Amino acid sequence: MRNYLAIIEKELHTLFVSPIAYVLLAVFFGVSGYFFEIILSFYVQQSAMRQFSQSAMSMDVPSLIMQSYFGVLSTILLFLLPMVTMGILAEERKRGTIELLLTSPITRLQLILGKFSAAMIFLAVMLAPAIFNVLLLLTYSDPRPPVPPYLAGLLGAFLLGGALLAVGIFISSLTENQIVAAAGTFGVFIVLWVLDASAQGGTTFSNETLRYLSVLNHYEDFTKGVLDTQHVVFYLSFIVLGLFLTSLSMESEKWRK
Amino acid sequence: MIRVENLTKRYGMRTAVDDVSFEVDKGEILGFLGPNGAGKTTTMRILSGFLPSDAGRAIVAGFDVFEKPLESKRRVGYLPEIPPLYTEMRVDSYLRFVAKIKGVSSGDIPRRIAYLDEPTIGLDPKQIVEVRGLIKSLGGDHTVILSTHILPEVSVTCERVVIINNGRIVAVDTPGNLSNRFSGGQRIEVEVGATASTVKPALERISGVRRVTEEPTESGRHRLIVESDGAGEIRHLLSRAVFESGADLYQIRAESMSLEEVFVKLTTDEEEATA
Numbered sequence: 001m002r003n004y005l006a007i008i009e010k011e012l013h014t015l016f017v018s019p020i021a022y023v024l025l026a027v028f029f030g031v032s033g034y035f036f037e038i039i040l041s042f043y044v045q046q047s048a049m050r051q052f053s054q055s056a057m058s059m060d061v062p063s064l065i066m067q068s069y070f071g072v073l074s075t076i077l078l079f080l081l082p083m084v085t086m087g088i089l090a091e092e093r094k095r096g097t098i099e100l101l102l103t104s105p106i107t108r109l110q111l112i113l114g115k116f117s118a119a120m121i122f123l124a125v126m127l128a129p130a131i132f133n134v135l136l137l138l139t140y141s142d143p144r145p146p147v148p149p150y151l152a153g154l155l156g157a158f159l160l161g162g163a164l165l166a167v168g169i170f171i172s173s174l175t176e177n178q179i180v181a182a183a184g185t186f187g188v189f190i191v192l193w194v195l196d197a198s199a200q201g202g203t204t205f206s207n208e209t210l211r212y213l214s215v216l217n218h219y220e221d222f223t224k225g226v227l228d229t230q231h232v233v234f235y236l237s238f239i240v241l242g243l244f245l246t247s248l249s250m251e252s253e254k255w256r257k
Numbered sequence: 258m259i260r261v262e263n264l265t266k267r268y269g270m271r272t273a274v275d276d277v278s279f280e281v282d283k284g285e286i287l288g289f290l291g292p293n294g295a296g297k298t299t300t301m302r303i304l305s306g307f308l309p310s311d312a313g314r315a316i317v318a319g320f321d322v323f324e325k326p327l328e329s330k331r332r333v334g335y336l337p338e339i340p341p342l343y344t345e346m347r348v349d350s351y352l353r354f355v356a357k358i359k360g361v362s363s364g365d366i367p368r369r370i371a372y373l374d375e376p377t378i379g380l381d382p383k384q385i386v387e388v389r390g391l392i393k394s395l396g397g398d399h400t401v402i403l404s405t406h407i408l409p410e411v412s413v414t415c416e417r418v419v420i421i422n423n424g425r426i427v428a429v430d431t432p433g434n435l436s437n438r439f440s441g442g443q444r445i446e447v448e449v450g451a452t453a454s455t456v457k458p459a460l461e462r463i464s465g466v467r468r469v470t471e472e473p474t475e476s477g478r479h480r481l482i483v484e485s486d487g488a489g490e491i492r493h494l495l496s497r498a499v500f501e502s503g504a505d506l507y508q509i510r511a512e513s514m515s516l517e518e519v520f521v522k523l524t525t526d527e528e529e530a531t532a
Contacts, residue, residue, distance in 0.1 A: 002357060003357070006354060006358050007358070010343070010346075010354045013346060013350065014343065095339075095341070095342070095344075096337060097341040097343060098341075099302075100355065100358075101358070103305040103333075103337075104330060104355075104358040105328075105331040105358075105360050106358050107327070
């Protein structure tokens, strides 16, 4: 436990001392805030227009906003998370500090979990404005919407981010070059993203499988405020798989130059 | 304290460490000497648990480094060739972090074993002296393996030397014994006055003298190089012989073969043999 905490602390220290963290946070805050504003004004306008045209159909403005907003969040995460994980192991190898870590009396599990946990803490900081925006929605909507669906949305963003971070850590373990790690991670993210699209139409086994493997497919229900354990399990297994592959990769001989 | 048995490590076709065995006693400072690429770093990395070996065993403080890696790592301090620094960290937070992951705290087992892989590379002369002093001061209650290709470092700090070349151990002994053993005795330079022709046979008659050769000098004197078997002192015999033959003695000087020469001899012979 002490080792695990020490790794987290060091990892957070490294992250928050580098300018990368602040650039990423600033970009995420700015872009997500901008989109929140656009989405908010769009739906407010839509609902106002409906009231003018005396339309019988009512619309649930807060949940529509949430759905679009969380959709946008996932796309921004897709672009930014590769940069959170790119150096996480690649840089240790390049600088030779991995020799310090691997000759210390700590287990590989403590090391990998520590690094992953630090990345998750960073993700939580990144998602802070999302929490703030959700609170805004909850506070100013009338009638006040129920809270749990919004928590499901936040949990979804956190789980999706976690799955992407686990993949990113694995890819960072494959190279010594941060840029290669970032590009590779980004490529893999996109493939995981579009698996869903490539399986459009048809209910053959392979299409179903592709759809199941698409990380985005599992995210949709969360944005709608639906908490389905199937999706939670999917993301958790994804994280476990990513970290397990990292461990295998670190065990391999080639890893120690 | 450290027992290495038949350690072998291959990188593809190349054997980096080839059937290496040695022991280090408690409190001893062992010099691990060899040219670059001889297998020093690979051996250190295996001992520190960073690299697995292909064959053989290494037992450190009673724990097999492959079977009980955490136990052996808990007892060892390792300074890799490239100092593992997080350059963005301040010195105090870096030290605190390392102390935490190494388990350095009052409740832990005190570390009494150190592997130092070329610790003085990149230091200025003053720092080198300081570090060598530090290493020397570790001896006694710490067991140290000091890997280096700088020979004076070994002569200054180590009690015993392992010379490794092309992954194989070519010699294990004290620095002093190595110098004597491989020089096959001593070389003594004797500078005498004009009558060298009578001095030379007189010197050759002394027991233990293997060969006397004459070297030219600019002055009118003669320089005789006496090579002897064994490390025994014969200078007094030489000077007496010079006087008895009626010549003047200007200088007498023993040059024992330096560790450097031993090293070059050992490592180049090996290379020639395998080439």
